[in-house]
Structures are given as C-alpha cells and as structure tokens.
Amino acid sequence: MSEFIKQDDRVLLLFEDDTTFIVQVQDNILGTHKGVVELKNLIGKAYGDRAETKNGEPFLILRPRLVDEIFKMKRKTQIVYPKDMGYILMMLDIKEGDVVIDAGVGSGAMCAAIARMIGPDGKVFAYERREDFKKIAEANIAKWGFSERVVFKLKDIKDGFDEKANAIFLDVPDPWNYIPHCHKSLLGSGNIAIVCPTTNQVQLVLKELHGHAFVDIEVWESLLRQYKPVPDRLRPFDRMVAHTAFMVFARKVNDFKEG
Amino acid sequence: MSEFIKQDDRVLLLFEDDTTFIVQVQDNILGTHKGVVELKNLIGKAYGDRAETKNGEPFLILRPRLVDEIFKMKRKTQIVYPKDMGYILMMLDIKEGDVVIDAGVGSGAMCAAIARMIGPDGKVFAYERREDFKKIAEANIAKWGFSERVVFKLKDIKDGFDEKANAIFLDVPDPWNYIPHCHKSLLGSGNIAIVCPTTNQVQLVLKELHGHAFVDIEVWESLLRQYKPVPDRLRPFDRMVAHTAFMVFARKVNDFKEG
Amino acid sequence: MSEFIKQDDRVLLLFEDDTTFIVQVQDNILGTHKGVVELKNLIGKAYGDRAETKNGEPFLILRPRLVDEIFKMKRKTQIVYPKDMGYILMMLDIKEGDVVIDAGVGSGAMCAAIARMIGPDGKVFAYERREDFKKIAEANIAKWGFSERVVFKLKDIKDGFDEKANAIFLDVPDPWNYIPHCHKSLLGSGNIAIVCPTTNQVQLVLKELHGHAFVDIEVWESLLRQYKPVPDRLRPFDRMVAHTAFMVFARKVNDFKEG
Amino acid sequence: MSEFIKQDDRVLLLFEDDTTFIVQVQDNILGTHKGVVELKNLIGKAYGDRAETKNGEPFLILRPRLVDEIFKMKRKTQIVYPKDMGYILMMLDIKEGDVVIDAGVGSGAMCAAIARMIGPDGKVFAYERREDFKKIAEANIAKWGFSERVVFKLKDIKDGFDEKANAIFLDVPDPWNYIPHCHKSLLGSGNIAIVCPTTNQVQLVLKELHGHAFVDIEVWESLLRQYKPVPDRLRPFDRMVAHTAFMVFARKVNDFKEG
Known part of the structure; x- marks a missing residue:
C-alpha cells in the first residue's frame, strides 16, 4: 500500500x-x-x-480504517458495533476463500468486514428485503472497493437461501424463523452468528437451535469500556455503551450428537 | 474449501x-x-x-476454527484472548497486503490471526527475544499453514525494528521503552496496538505516546460475558474472565498536530 | 461499642x-x-x-462485619451477595422503625441486613416454607443478635401475608405468582425488591408488575470487579462473579397513574 | 411510620x-x-x-426515598452514587451506635446515608474545609432530619481528626496524605473506605495503606446496568454509567501482622 x-x-x-x-x-x-x-x-x-x-x-x-468508515457511513439501520464485529468474525472463523451469507445486510458494515476477510476468492451473498437498505449497502460496499466480492439479493429470506455457505451471519428481527433455512444452507461444520438485541429473541433462537443439528451453541455479550488517555489521571470515561446486542453462535453438524 | x-x-x-x-x-x-x-x-x-x-x-x-486452535495450542505464555483479538484486528485495520510488526510474538496466537488477515501478499515480521517462545510460535504458525507469511526474528527490540510497517502490535512487559522505535517504523497514518495487563503500564505508555507524533490515542478494555444457552432459564454463567489486558491504540502522524 | x-x-x-x-x-x-x-x-x-x-x-x-458473618455462615441456599445487598437496602429505603416482609428467608443473610437497619423499633416478618431453611435462618439471626426484631413464619406465601409493610423483599423461585399479594400487603408508596436469577423470571415479574398499581419499575444488575491491591501492578483480578441475580424494584401506589 | x-x-x-x-x-x-x-x-x-x-x-x-433525595438535592460536588453507597455501607459495617468520621463531606449524601444507619445513639463527625460545601451539606442533613447525629467541622484534615471512630469514609482529592491520620483515629479493627476516581490515586493510597497496620486491603469497582422494564423486549438500556470511583477498603489493626 x-x-x-x-x-x-x-x-x-x-x-x-x-x-x-x-x-x-x-x-x-x-x-x-x-x-x-x-x-x-x-x-x-x-x-x-x-x-x-x-x-x-x-x-x-x-x-x-474500516472502523472510521463505518462510523461515518450513510446508514438507516442500527449497525453492528466494531466491539462485536471483531468477535463475530473470529467466532465465524471467516477466512480467505470463504462463502458467507449475510442476511439482512442493513447498511453493509458487517458485510464489508466479511468481504475484506474472505479475499478475492471468497464471496458474500448479501440478502436484504428492503430496497432502500440494499441501495445504501450497495453504495457503501462499492465505495469501499468490495463490490466484486458481494452479490446482493433483494429478497425475503422466508423461502431460504440459494447457496451453500461456510458461515452465515443473521441480523433480522425474527431470526428464530430462519434457523431451519440456515441449517440447510450451511456446509457441514459451518458457523452461524445471530445478533439479538433482546433476551426474548435469544430465548426463541436458542429453542430453535436446540431443535436442529447444531453444536457449540454459545451466547455472549461484550462490554467495551474506554479510558481517558491521561497518564496522570487514568480512569474510565464516565459513560459507556451498555448494550448493543447479544451474540449467539453455533456450528452445524450433519446429524445430532444424540444421533 | x-x-x-x-x-x-x-x-x-x-x-x-x-x-x-x-x-x-x-x-x-x-x-x-x-x-x-x-x-x-x-x-x-x-x-x-x-x-x-x-x-x-x-x-x-x-x-x-482459529479460536479452537488457539485454546488448544502449545504455549508457554499468556495469550491474547479472542475477545480482544478481534477488536485489535479491527482497530489496527489489518487487511490484505499489509506489512505488520508483531513484537513479542509469544506463542504466536495473535501472529496467526494477523497472518490470516493480510493474505498471501502481506507479511508479518515477528520479533521474539526468547528462543523457546520463538520455537513454539514457529511450530504453531507452521501447523496452521501461515509460515510463508511470517518472518521470525530472534531479536531484542531495544535497537528497533528493521522494517517499515502499516501496523505494529506490541505485547512486551515494558512497551513504553519502544514507542520511539514504533513511531520510526510505522508508515504515516499507521496503527499501533499495545496490550498492558496493569494500569501502571498503561500510564507509562500513554506518557510516551503523548510525547511523540501520535493521534487518536485510545485506551479500552473488554468484558465478555457468556450466558448459559438454556432457553427457559437464560442467564449469565456464574463467573467470567474479569481482565486480560488493557488495549492502547494510536495512529502515527508525521509531525505533531500542534506542529 | x-x-x-x-x-x-x-x-x-x-x-x-x-x-x-x-x-x-x-x-x-x-x-x-x-x-x-x-x-x-x-x-x-x-x-x-x-x-x-x-x-x-x-x-x-x-x-x-456482617459481610464476614454472611460469607462464613451455615447455609443451604444461594445467598444474596453483599454486592447486591447494599443496593437493595438503598432502593428499598430501609430505615429505623420500618416494617419489612422478607419472603423466602433462605439462610437469613438479607434478613439480618434488614434487621440491622430497622433498629429496635422496626420489625421483619420472615416467611419461609421449608422448615430446614427456617431453622438455619433462625439460628443465624439469633447468633447475630437480631432475634427480637424478626418474626419467623413457617408458611407458604401462596395465601398472602398477614401484615402490612413498608417494604417487601421477595426471593422465591416463582415471584410473579405473589405480586398481587405483595401489592395488597405494601403500604402506599411502599417499596418492593425481587431477585431473579434468570431473564425469563424477570420477564414474568415485569408482566405482573405492569398489571398492578406499581410505579418506578426498574431492573438492575450489578457487576463488582475486584483489583489486586498491588500499587506497582494495579489491575483487576483475572476472574470475577459474572452474575448472581437481576434485581427488580417497584413502588406501590394506591391506584393506577392511568387511573 | x-x-x-x-x-x-x-x-x-x-x-x-x-x-x-x-x-x-x-x-x-x-x-x-x-x-x-x-x-x-x-x-x-x-x-x-x-x-x-x-x-x-x-x-x-x-x-x-433517600436515593430520590440524593438525586434531587442541591449540590456543588460529584456525589457518591447509590450503586457505590450501599456497598460502602456494607463494607464499613456501619451500624447502630457507631461513631463515624466522614471527610470531606461534600454535599452530604454519604453523610446522610451513614447518619441513617447509626441510629440515634451514633454520631458522624463530618469534616469539610470549604465553607460553601459545608453549608450545603448542613442544609441537606437538616432537611432530611439527621442534624442531631452529625457534627460538622469546617476544618482541613491535614492535622488529623479530633475523634476516635469505628469507621472512616474518606473522599478527598489526595487521600494518601491522610492515611496515617486515619490509622491513628480508627479504633482497633475499625474499617476505612476511600473513594478514588483515578487509578493513580488508588496506587498512591495502596502504597500508604501497605505502609501502615491495615489488613484486608481490597479495591473494588461497581458497574450497575439497568434494563428496560419491558417484558416482551427485555434488554439493557443502550448506555450506562461506566465509572464513578474505585473503592478502597481496609481494616485497622494495632500492629503489623508481620509485627
């Protein structure tokens, strides 16, 4: 560079x-x-x-940096915060050549972070049912130079996904309804991450995940706290972000452990 | 794949x-x-x-996944946790083709995460002064298939680095002593991340950073909390990791804002 | 003294x-x-x-100290932690002369903390349906010198309470079932605190509270983090308590705001 | 009542x-x-x-409630938050009849909370060197009905305290300078709590405490997180208080353990 x-x-x-x-x-x-x-x-x-x-x-x-772009970008939706992004990318194990489904794409922040990690040989299939969101996301992705890696689909996901993927990132209001579709579209051992703002959503998602062949089901939340960078009076800032979303992770297997 | x-x-x-x-x-x-x-x-x-x-x-x-490998790997050192790794990678803005300095490399966990993000055209220069640590890190990196992207250097960093880099990750007991070297080796606008277990180290690092041409100096810590994945009794686990390290970030500029 | x-x-x-x-x-x-x-x-x-x-x-x-006694006491139950106790006492506004209902009393830790605050003119009515728990609690309360202030009742609370109280502390597995009883037994403007380990319990409790004449309904959780008391290497301990219980607070009014 | x-x-x-x-x-x-x-x-x-x-x-x-009064009261100073107050009262083991030193009294919030716990037979000696603060604190204490229990002293504490006390609460900008005075004025086994906004202050306080006959030296911070009380969408509020002060606790002994 x-x-x-x-x-x-x-x-x-x-x-x-x-x-x-x-x-x-x-x-x-x-x-x-x-x-x-x-x-x-x-x-x-x-x-x-x-x-x-x-x-x-x-x-x-x-x-x-991508984090600068994300905080400055045009958006109409709540975004996944960098505090959660990095952890989601680690848990989804996104890497060169991966095929990833991103549903709903929102303003495209997470999509960009994924597109960057999969390299030129990977592909993101970005589902969004609202045309206005899709337009914003496409413009953001184009601006950041990742258009070649992202296929946008203006489509409701209630009928499932058209691809098989190494990983799925699910950020929709009713994620529990799409767990069967996700299981079907994940390659064996593939990773899923679901973000849920409320505990009620987490409960419903867990119920669905337990009903399908998923293992390593984990729920996390991250609290990032910033300090005033003053060497002689080092202390946290007075206020912080208390919550963005709970993160639910799981891995698909081809049949039940209990088999 | x-x-x-x-x-x-x-x-x-x-x-x-x-x-x-x-x-x-x-x-x-x-x-x-x-x-x-x-x-x-x-x-x-x-x-x-x-x-x-x-x-x-x-x-x-x-x-x-890389996170699985890291928790299973042979190691002799305290590792950077996945909870911090993802955030550090975001804040360092690691991407394809980047040249990154990783000092001290420890067991190689962070090195691997960086190597994976920089792709085949990037390069990590991994400094470690202890031969036993370097051996373990080299073996880990080889096992995970990133040897081509990492140049190991068995070397104390007190005399500085041999390269110019887009980003530096500094994980040594006395990081404040190497801030001038880091400034010299960073390309303009390059990012640095320093991990410090104690508040005293953060204070000394901040003092040094403020004395050189760095901007966007930030200090963060992350608290990740895991929940029991039981839909009918959703609640956090009883205990959690309370602390690993403070993360200090900054960006090099070529002369002072106050200039 | x-x-x-x-x-x-x-x-x-x-x-x-x-x-x-x-x-x-x-x-x-x-x-x-x-x-x-x-x-x-x-x-x-x-x-x-x-x-x-x-x-x-x-x-x-x-x-x-009372906190020393609590950590050392004989107990068969999960206790309310000092980290939560102090906050609950503040939010319940316990003070000299108060009449307080404590249901279920468990091992008596919270009961003791309340008894201490109400002084010689106050009274705690301590409900517990399990005889073994009540015996332990009575012994603990006696040992700490508060027997005069506490009236124990071996009794299921499904039929309500026998007293009117300034404050109620509710620590039972199904608190949502007793919210009507609590409303009836609270004096006007009286405070209630309910501890719930799971989010599901909080949801059910909130539903009930919203269905009765309560105001200032608040849900809190506390994270207390301890630091190693080493001046030259000041840092948090590696691990901490991540969760004990959510605390729900509300205040009784005589009819609905919307009334 | x-x-x-x-x-x-x-x-x-x-x-x-x-x-x-x-x-x-x-x-x-x-x-x-x-x-x-x-x-x-x-x-x-x-x-x-x-x-x-x-x-x-x-x-x-x-x-x-006292917590309502505190958030509404006239004040010129940063206050101790209810989240910390309750825990400090527990750790100081304040109880009926105690003699407590409160230095500097600030707006009187902590003073009131202590006064309420010590009952009619206890006494708070409230030191404040700024006359304007003392006036506000005295007015607050009078308004809440605790004047009989509090003796105000317009006085710098650099020459020490005039009383012996069961507990001392120290909330001044340079608490490390008064640790010897505190040791002298505490009765044997008496408890001290010191609040420090910055890590640097904590470090200096710890150094002093370790240099005198104190045991059970502990450093804590509390993070209280509030949830939106909506049963169908239970989740934390977006933002929270990230920091008020670190709390340092210790107990006086008459000579060193190592003695």
Missing part, C-alpha cells in the same frame, strides 16, 4: 478540534468549517502529513 | 462429553478416553459427520 | 495465611490448623490486637 | 411524564409545569394516592 496519496484514494482529514472528514481524492473541493480544501493538492503528500485549508487551518491526512 | 475431509486436513473431534481433540489426518491413530480413532478412515467423510471410535463411541468431525 | 473484647463477643481471628475463624468468646477453646486458642484469654484485649495460639502462631483479633 | 401525609412531611410528587418534585408539606403552594399544587390539601391523604393540580392534572404522592 503506497505511502503517498494518489488520485481516487479515500482519505480521512483530522482537524485540531477532532472533527473528521472522509472523502475521495479527485479534482474537486471539500468545504469544511475551517475553510476549503482543494483535494487534488493532497496528491503526492504522504499519509500522516499535515496540510492546510485555504484559510491556513491545519489538518492531518490519515488513511481511513 | 472442500466439504470433505482430505489427507493432511486438521480436524476437530467433538465427543458427547464435550471433550475435543485437534489432530492432522494422516496414516496414524489417535488414542482417546473413548477408544482409538483410525484417522485415515475419516478421509472422504464430510465435515459435520459423525464417526465412531473402535469402541463404538460416537464423535463429530468439525473443522477447527 | 467497646474497644475491648468481652465475654460473649463474637470475634474474627485472622491468621497470616489469611485463614479466618469467627467464634463467640466463652470459656472454651478453638482448635485451628495453627494450634489451639483459649478463647477466654482474649477477654480484655483490644480489637485489632495480636495474640498467639498455644503453638505460638500469631493471629489478629477483628470484630466480624 | 404513618400511612397518611402530615404537616411538615417531605413528599415526592410524580407526574405522568415522570417529572418529580420533592417538597415539604406546609401551608404553601408548589408551582409545576402542570399547574399549581396547594400543599396543605395533601394532608390526610395516604401515601400512594393520586391527587390533582389546580389545572386538574393528576400526580401520585410518594414518600421520597
């Missing part, structure tokens, strides 16, 4: 007041609260360099 | 009592508490299938 | 290996792993003093 | 929009966003009853 900014790169501009902008470098300008930035002037500078607006206000040029 | 078990695959055998074994399928046998398994007989079966020991005891054949 | 140990005092002996004993000072001896202690010899010593066993092994004499 | 509202009672008025007012019932009126309340008209009503403003807007009349 080049050290220097090139035409069409996405860059993150960080101002002294911690305001940030993520923008693609083209022959255009960006208007900010600190004055105008001529983006083409950034070409050839190194990532990590300082530059200035027309008003002489300094900013730093960073490479946007 | 094939649905069927082939010679040389690594497989996870799950018994009814939740005992597991991870083993490579070759022309050999595995002795278990439930009787002997002739491993070559597994070839051609599908992942997710049942099989039996010579004693007729059933087990399920699963594909080991 | 006297600084000096008197006949019949309960004392806590703390040995160098952190072993503790709680015992009443009488004309008897205590056998320990470090040798015999003649208890009457402690009379006249000051709390906080050192003494020695017959073998010359030193120990410290402390006044047992 | 009477079921009926009397002249001079403090009452909490709860409106349908969850707005609350705490006020003393006298021959006066209370102006609210829902219209005027003639307070003397409440006399003779029962706690838990409904009443109406002059505009016909309904409200409920509740007895204010």
